[in-house]
Amino acid sequence: xxxxxxxxxxxxxxxxxxxxxxxxANALFAKAIFRMGIPVTPKNIFPSNIQGLPTWYExxxxxxxxxxxxxxIDFMVCMNPQSMPKDIASVKPGGYFLYDSTKTLHREFIRExxxxxxxxxxxxxxxxxxxxxxxxxxxxxxxxxxLSALLEIEFPVLETLLAEMFQGKEKLIAPNVKALQLGIxxxxxxxEYPLDIRLERRDLVGDRILVDGNSACGLGAVYAGATVAAxxxxxxxxxxxxxxxxxAEQFRTDPETGKKNFAIVQAEDELAAIGxxxxxxxxxxxxxxxxxxxxxxxxxxxxxxAYFAEIPTVLIDVQRAxxxxxxxxxxxxxxxxxxxxxxxxxxxHVLLFPSTPKExxxxxxxxxxxxxxxxxxxxxxxxxxxxxxxHLTAPFEWDDSRTYDRGKVLHTADLENITKFGRYLEVDGDxxxxxxxxxxxxxxxxxxxxxxxxxxxxxxxxxxxTYTRNVDRLLKKxxxxxxxxxxxxxxxAATANECGILFFGTSIYSSEEAVDLLAAQDIxxxxxxxxSFPFSExxxxxxxxxxxxxxxxxxxxxxxRSLLINELGVAPQKMIPxxxxxxxxITADTIVKQIIKNFATV
Amino acid sequence: xxxxxxxxxxxxxxxNKIGYTQKDYEGALSTLCAGCGHDSISGAIVQACYELSIExxxxxxxxxxxxSSKTPAYFLSNSHGFNSVHGRMPSVATGAxxxxxxxxxxxxxxxxxxxxxxxxxxxHAIRRNLNMVYxxxxxxxxxxxxxxxxxxxxxxxxxxxxxxxxxxxxxxxGLALELGASFVARSFSGDxxxxxxxxxxxLAHPGFAFIDVISPCVTFNNNPGSTKSYDYVREHIxxxxxxxxxxxxxxxxxxxxxxxxxxxxxxxxxxxxxHKIASDWDPQDRHSAMNALHHARSKGEILxxxxxxxxxxxxxxxxxNTTTEPLxxxxxxxLCPGSKALATLxxxxx
Ligand SMILES: Cc1ncc(C[n+]2csc(CCOP(=O)(O)OP(=O)(O)O)c2C)c(N)n1
Ligand code: SF4
Ligand SMILES: [Mg+2]
Numbered sequence: 046x047x048x049x050x051x052x053x054x055x056x057x058x059x060x061x062x063x064x065x066x067x068x069x070a071n072a073l074f075a076k077a078i079f080r081m082g083i084p085v086t087p088k089n090i091f092p093s094n095i096q097g098l099p100t101w102y103e104x105x106x107x108x109x110x111x112x113x114x115x116x117x118i119d120f121m122v123c124m125n126p127q128s129m130p131k132d133i134a135s136v137k138p139g140g141y142f143l144y145d146s147t148k149t150l151h152r153e154f155i156r157e158x159x160x161x162x163x164x165x166x167x168x169x170x171x172x173x174x175x176x177x178x179x180x181x182x183x184x185x186x187x188x189x190x191x192l193s194a195l196l197e198i199e200f201p202v203l204e205t206l207l208a209e210m211f212q213g214k215e216k217l218i219a220p221n222v223k224a225l226q227l228g229i230x231x232x233x234x235x236x237e238y239p240l241d242i243r244l245e246r247r248d249l250v251g252d253r254i255l256v257d258g259n260s261a262c263g264l265g266a267v268y269a270g271a272t273v274a275a276x277x278x279x280x281x282x283x284x285x286x287x288x289x290x291x292x293a294e295q296f297r298t299d300p301e302t303g304k305k306n307f308a309i310v311q312a313e314d315e316l317a318a319i320g321x322x323x324x325x326x327x328x329x330x331x332x333x334x335x336x337x338x339x340x341x342x343x344x345x346x347x348x349x350x351a352y353f354a355e356i357p358t359v360l361i362d363v364q365r366a367x368x369x370x371x372x373x374x375x376x377x378x379x380x381x382x383x384x385x386x387x388x389x390x391x392x393x394h395v396l397l398f399p400s401t402p403k404e405x406x407x408x409x410x411x412x413x414x415x416x417x418x419x420x421x422x423x424x425x426x427x428x429x430x431x432x433x434x435x436h437l438t439a440p441f442e443w444d445d446s447r448t449y450d451r452g453k454v455l456h457t458a459d460l461e462n463i464t465k466f467g468r469y470l471e472v473d474g475d476x477x478x479x480x481x482x483x484x485x486x487x488x489x490x491x492x493x494x495x496x497x498x499x500x501x502x503x504x505x506x507x508x509x510x511t512y513t514r515n516v517d518r519l520l521k522k523x524x525x526x527x528x529x530x531x532x533x534x535x536x537x538a539a540t541a542n543e544c545g546i547l548f549f550g551t552s553i554y555s556s557e558e559a560v561d562l563l564a565a566q567d568i569x570x571x572x573x574x575x576x577s578f579p580f581s582e583x584x585x586x587x588x589x590x591x592x593x594x595x596x597x598x599x600x601x602x603x604x605x606r607s608l609l610i611n612e613l614g615v616a617p618q619k620m621i622p623x624x625x626x627x628x629x630x631i632t633a634d635t636i637v638k639q640i641i642k643n644f645a646t647v
Numbered sequence: 648x649x650x651x652x653x654x655x656x657x658x659x660x661x662x663n664k665i666g667y668t669q670k671d672y673e674g675a676l677s678t679l680c681a682g683c684g685h686d687s688i689s690g691a692i693v694q695a696c697y698e699l700s701i702e703x704x705x706x707x708x709x710x711x712x713x714x715s716s717k718t719p720a721y722f723l724s725n726s727h728g729f730n731s732v733h734g735r736m737p738s739v740a741t742g743a744x745x746x747x748x749x750x751x752x753x754x755x756x757x758x759x760x761x762x763x764x765x766x767x768x769x770x771h772a773i774r775r776n777l778n779m780v781y782x783x784x785x786x787x788x789x790x791x792x793x794x795x796x797x798x799x800x801x802x803x804x805x806x807x808x809x810x811x812x813x814x815x816x817x818x819x820x821g822l823a824l825e826l827g828a829s830f831v832a833r834s835f836s837g838d839x840x841x842x843x844x845x846x847x848x849x850l851a852h853p854g855f856a857f858i859d860v861i862s863p864c865v866t867f868n869n870n871p872g873s874t875k876s877y878d879y880v881r882e883h884i885x886x887x888x889x890x891x892x893x894x895x896x897x898x899x900x901x902x903x904x905x906x907x908x909x910x911x912x913x914x915x916x917x918x919x920x921x922h923k924i925a926s927d928w929d930p931q932d933r934h935s936a937m938n939a940l941h942h943a944r945s946k947g948e949i950l951x952x953x954x955x956x957x958x959x960x961x962x963x964x965x966x967x968n969t970t971t972e973p974l975x976x977x978x979x980x981x982l983c984p985g986s987k988a989l990a991t992l993x994x995x996x997x
Contacts, residue, residue, distance in 0.1 A: 079997075254996035264992070270982035272974040273745045275738075296984040304970040306981055308745045310963075313771040317738035320731070320768070324742025327729060328707070328750075329975035332742060350732050440993040443986040448979055482975065483707045483727035483743070484750050491704060493720050493728035504675075505720070 050241040053083050053108035055119040057192075060132045062125050064096035070185030071102040072435075073206055074192060079255050079437070080202045082247040084110045086554075088434045088630065093280065093373040099128040110249060112437055113554030114630040119242055120196075122188055129154060141195075141240065143188065164191055164231050173227065183224040190228025197239045199246065200229075254402075254440050258431035259335075261402035262361050263288025264441065265409030266333055267296055270449050271359070273332035274309045275321035277340065280373050281429035282363035285335035315340035319347040319360065326357045327494060329454070329482035331413050333359035338367045338380050341387060341424075348422050349388025350496040352519075355469070355478070357416035357452070361409065361425045363432040366628045375628025376429035378550055379600035384424045385578055385608055391516060395423045395526055396578040400553040402438040405431065411531065417452035419526055420480060428599070430551045430630045453479045460489040468492045469515060470501040476522030523579055530577035533584055538569040545587060546623075546640075548597035549575035549605065551630060556597050558633035563640060570595070570640075578608065585613045594620050595640055601626040664700040672697045674721040684836030684862030684877075685715050685784045689722045691839050692753070692782075695846035696723060699894065706751045707743055711736040711765060713757035714791045715784035715862070723753075734765025737772035737781075741963070744777050747973040748964045751850065752779035759789045762798040762817045773826045773855055778962045780849045780856045783819055784836070786864035787875035794867025805872030820954055821940050823857040824933065829960040830856035831936070833951045835880055836863065841952060844892035848919045848953065851892070854962045861949065885943055887928050887952035888921035914958055921953065930956050 059074075061067035068089075075087040083106055090101040105115050120141045123132050129144075130153075136142055138158040144150060146163025155161075166187055170180040193203060203225055211217040232238050262285045266274065276286040290309055297306040312318040318334045325332035336344065341362055351358040364380045366372035386393055395415060399408040405427055412423040453473075460466065460481065466489055469478050481490035492503035499515065500506045538560075548556040553574060560570055573587045588594055588609070596606040603622035610617050623639045625631035660668040672693040677686050696703065706726040708719035712733035719728040731739045740754050761769045761783050772781065787800040796804075799819060800812040820833045830852045834842040842860065849856035861880050863869045869876045874883075888909070895916045911919040911930065921930065929935040936955035943950035970977075 252993075252997075254993050256996045268983055268989075270977075270979060272977060272982065273742060275742065292984075296988065297982070299970060302970070303968070305968055306970050306974070306977055308964075308967050308969050308974060310741065310745065310775070310967075312738065313767055316735060317741070317768055317771065320735045320738025321742035321745070323731075324709075324729070324739035324744075325746040325974075326742070327739070328743040328746035330746030332746070346732055347735065440996075441989050443983075443989045445986050481727075482747075484705050484747065487702065487704045488725055491725050491727050493708075493730055495730040496732055497730070 052243060052245050053106055053247065055242045056103060056105045056115050056117060057120040057122065058104075058118045058132075058135070059102040059122045060125045060128050061100050061102065062127070063092065063094055063098045063100045065124075065185070066182045067100075067102070067124065067185050069210070070189050071104075073203065073210070074189050074198075075104050075435070076206055076255065077193070077198045077202045078104070078106055078244060079250060080206065081199060081244060082250045083108065083244060084112065084249055084437055086112045086114070086437065088114060088430065090629070091374050099125050106244065108247065108249065111554065111558040111633070113558055114632050116632050116634050122192070124184075124188070133159075141242075143191070162195070162236060164188065164228070169227055169231065183220070186221055186224035187228040190225035191232050192228075193225065194229040194232035194238050195236070195240050195243075197243045197245070200225075250437065252440055253437050255435045255437055256402045257284070257433055257435050258399070258402045258405040258427050259284040259363065259433060260288040261405035261441070262335065262409050262425065262427065262432070263290075264292050265406040267292045268406070268443060269331060269410040269413040271331045271333050271413065272307050273321065273325035273330050274307070274334065275312045275318040275332070276309075276334050277312050277315045277318050277336065279337045279340055281365055281433045282335040282337045282340070282361065284433065285361055285363065315343040316347065319344040319358070322360070323347060323351050323356050323358055326416070327483075331359075331417075331449075333361065333413075335361040335363065337363050337365050338383070339370065341380055341383055345388045348394065349390060349392050351422045352388065352392045352394065353390075353496055354494050355420040355480070356494070357420055358422035359409070359412045359416050359425070360422060361427065364426065364428040366626075372628045374429070376551070376630055377599050377626060377628065378426070378428055378552070379604065379626070380426065381600070381604035381608060384426060393523065393579075395419065395421060395530060397423065397425045397531065398549040398575055398577065399425065399427055399431065400550055400574065402431070402436050403441060406441050408531070414450040415526075415530065418450050418477070418529065419522060420452060420477060421522070426550065428551055453477055455479050455481050455485075455490060457485050460486040463489065466490050466492070467501040468503040469499060469518075471518055475525045476518050476520070477525060527579045527581050530579065530581065532581050533576055533587070534574040535583065535587055536572045538564070538571050540569050542569050542571050543592040544570050544595065545591035545593070546570045546572045546595045546597060547575065547587070548572070552597045552599060555631050555633040555636055559636035559640070562633055562637050566641070568640070568644060575605070580609065580612055584609070585615075588613065588615050588619075592619060595623045595643070596620055597623045597631065597636055599625050599631050663697055665702060667697065667700070667703070669693060669697045671725065672703055672723055674719070674724040677718070677721040679714055679717070680866045682865040683714065683790075684786060684864070685718050686721070687836040687839065688782065688784055688842070688860055688862055689718045691842040691846055692722045694839070695843050695850060698843070699847050699850055701751060701850065705749075706753055708753050708755065709736050709740040709743065709779075710755040711757070711760035712791070713760045713789070714864075715755060715757035715786075716760055718755055718784070719753075734760050734763070735768055736760070737765065737768035740779055741772060741775065741777055744779060744963065745969070746975045748778070748969070748971075749973050752777065754779055754781040756781065756783050757790070758783055758785040758787060758797040758799040758819070762819055770826055773823055773828045773857070775963045776829055776854045776960050776966075778853055778855070778964070780846070780858070782858050782860055784862040785819065785859055785875070786862050786868055787873065788864055788868040790864045790867060794864070801874040804874040805870065807867050807870045807873075818940070818944070820857070820859045821937070823859075824936055824940065824955055827960075828857050828955070829854035829957045831955040832857070832953050833859045833861070833949070835861045835884060835951060837877060837881065838884070838951070841886065841890060844890045845953060847892040847894075848890070848913070851913050851915055851917050852956065853914050853958065854960050880949060883947060883949050885948040885950055886923075886925070887930070887939060887950060887954060888924040890953055891920040891922075893918040893920055911956060919953065919956070930954065933957075
């Protein structure tokens with residue numbers, strides 16, 4: 046039988062049933078590896094259902110620090126009879142299959158090329174516990190114990206984590222530790238350990254943190270000074286506002302009065318959510334909403350209003366697999382075109398593409414500054430993988446001298462000094478005009494905000510010249526945006542290269558790994574990671590400097606490629622799409638295969 | 648086009664308590680059809696705000712899309728206005744109200760804007776008890792798109808094109824009452840003596856104040872056979888009571904027969920005085936208000952006046968327990984937890 050021997054380099058997958066309490070046990074397992082200083086990436090693969098359907102939790106351990114998903118499962122922990130046939134088939138030859146041996150495994154489930162580790166989990170639980178709920182919960186902890194023996198997770202690390210987990214409920218620590226020991230004991234008595242795939246303490250994590258992108262977005266909105274959040278629940282964006290709520294309760298509740306320095310409204314739908322955000326921003330409060338594809342579709346009309354009436358708006362789009370309701374709990378980057386050009390008429394929006402939770406935090410803060418500076422919607426484009434999974438990421442940072450850029454606003458005193466206020470009157474040459482907050486001044490600065498065509502003084506007009514002047518000024522503002530949105534990250538390979546790779550968002554992990562893998566095969570690529578739309582000049586330059594550009598995306602239609610071609614006028618032939626759109630995060634293997642295939646045909 | 652009115656101040660015009668003339672409450676010249684009911688309502692709004700001595704710039708005018716939703720340009724030109732998208736004014740108003748609880752929010756909508764495309768948002772604005780006035784200029788048709796039936800057109804009502812509406816009407820006042828609105832009234836654009844005091848009471852009310860104002864569309868729905876024509880409304884109107892609004896600390900001048908008057912003290916010590924009260928009707932009792940509406944409808948009458956008021960309901964800011972400072976005035980110092988808190992958060996994520 047094939048042997049796969051490796052230290053700190055494997056993929057382990059847990060097959061569970063939704064709603065059985067496995068999530069916290071699995072998280073304990075991943076966190077322990079992180080605490081041992083080893084780079085780790087956990088991913089939830091779950092159905093759009095609350096209870097009873099299969100869920101998987103996949104953990105990649107990578108000494109080299111690669112954080113993308115990797116194909117091929119080295120170790121399968123099977124706790125779900127329903128998905129067992131598929132789970133057994135998915136194990137790599139030479140890999141391991143851990144199962145509950147309380148009932149013997151049917152012959153059809155036996156593969157000659159993998160190792161079976163049977164632990165009578167249910168029998169142990171029946172023997173040790175009387176309460177049915179405990180039997181269920183501790184079963185999960187017992188398999189974590191067994192894994193710790195097989196893979197050499199340090200026991201004190203697990204103990205510490207349990208102590209942290211049950212802070213305030215100390216009574217629960219001892220029984221959990223005991224459950225771990227039951228698992229360890231069974232391995233010690235029945236199997237050879239550790240396995241040839243195992244863990245070894247390292248110091249490769251540094252000061253990084255383990256957090257999901259949605260929490261980071263919610264926290265970013267608190268730091269950015271958002272005071273009004275309106276939302277309508279939708280997977281995978283729900284936890285953005287939930288995180289905002291939690292952090293705002295913590296940091297924005299007046300300690301003396303108990304009053305809140307924020308307001309959150311669960312709206313009746315996404316139209317109302319974005320309407321509220323626009324109303325609040327119009328009135329001078331920083332406000333945002335979070336949604337996913339179906340919500341973006343509903344918000345389109347309002348986004349056009351915010352674009353045309355020039356109202357700052359922040360929207361976080363946690364993308365999921367479309368079209369329509371699609372696969373609500375699977376990941377994609379498939380809202381690029383819908384978001385970039387949301388709404389009828391000549392409309393386009395500023396987009397930001399964070400790749401890590403740290404960037405989610407930073408980009409949300411930046412989004413508020415940009416939205417107010419540019420007086421337009423800014424959409425932060427994350428995805429389910431980034432939003433709902435923990436990622437190893439640089440720690441959050443905040444410079445206490447940082448102030449919010451509230452953009453061009455004339456307050457009471459400023460209005461006192463001007464003779465005639467023109468809401469849409471260009472004075473600075475950058476396409477951005479001055480706005481006023483309602484209620485500022487008794488006789489100056491008032492105007493009617495409208496989605497109908499308007500002149501420099503916000504009066505309704507159907508005069509062609511005035512209309513054209515206004516929409517052309519919006520284009521000028523778009524030009525201004527190009528120089529203030531986050532610039533792309535360009536990496537030149539050591540040698541001069543004809544080919545480049547371009548990626549954005551969560552494709553960063555596997556793209557960077559693919560660049561290394563290809564370099565090992567003597568294919569050297571320069572890389573560019575997009576951070577925003579509109580594209581800054583350096584994006585066009587990078588494309589011009591290379592003969593072929595591989596555009597890595599997680600959607601079927603190569604939407605970013607279309608956007609690049611459309612906006613930059615580059616030749617379509619030189620833009621080669623490299624795609625993954627099956628709802629799982631893209632892997633380095635997929636990228637490498639598609640790129641190599643291309644080299645074979647050039 | 649927005650036509651601005653020439654502005655020159657006549658020193659002899661009377662001024663209100665804060666030194667403004669009625670002209671200071673006017674807006675741009677209306678571009679609506681001559682005789683449109685909506686213009687009369689704009690006039691009543693000007694008068695109510697003037698008489699209440701509201702600072703014009705402390706009002707935010709919110710509207711959707713339609714002839715009616717255009718009117719905010721035609722009153723209070725020193726107020727900010729927001730002519731949003733069709734049917735979505737309530738959400739924009741909700742956001743604005745959350746951002747600054749200190750302004751007066753005056754919403755204007757049409758029967759199409761509210762009872763069809765905007766029904767969802769209207770219903771939820773009521774549930775949240777926003778502190779705002781919400782006026783529907785109700786003409787039973789879509790004026791701006793040339794007279795199609797709206798959802799408030801009565802079954803059997805005939806439009807100018809000769810078409811008879813086959814569907815039952817949605818009674819917005821009844822619906823608002825059913826949904827728990829804290830202030831419900833109905834009036835008629837042609838009855839300023841009733842509309843002005845109702846608008847004042849609505850402005851003084853600390854929650855969601857809904858007024859369904861029947862406002863004939865002279866161009867598309869003022870013909871014989873229409874139940875929203877001037878003539879029809881005048882012939883079928885019936886009032887719950889005659890309404891007077893008595894502002895804070897004003898002297899009571901008129902006298903009424905004992906027993907025929909009811910006074911409702913508002914939270915700011917102003918009063919709504921009702922006289923010639925309909926029998927069996929108590930404006931502070933939802934059931935009786937509901938009955939009064941049903942009763943009038945069964946007789947084919949249009950019940951106007953104050954229908955229901957409940958000052959005790961918590962408004963959205965009270966429900967959310969937000970700070971008394973307008974949220975839009977909070978600065979970094981209060982809003983941003985700073986680097987120290989972040990360091991602690993980071994530590995908790997390791
Ligand atoms: C999304 C959308 N659909 C349709 C329209 C076209 N439209 C403009 S006003 C209007 C109806 C207005 O009726 P109402 O609210 O009763 O106002 P009125 O003109 O009668 O005062 C319609 C359908 C629009 N502006 N937006
Ligand atoms: S069409 Fe009707 S509602 Fe519109 S302005 Fe003319 S009269 Fe008024
Ligand atoms: Mg109408």
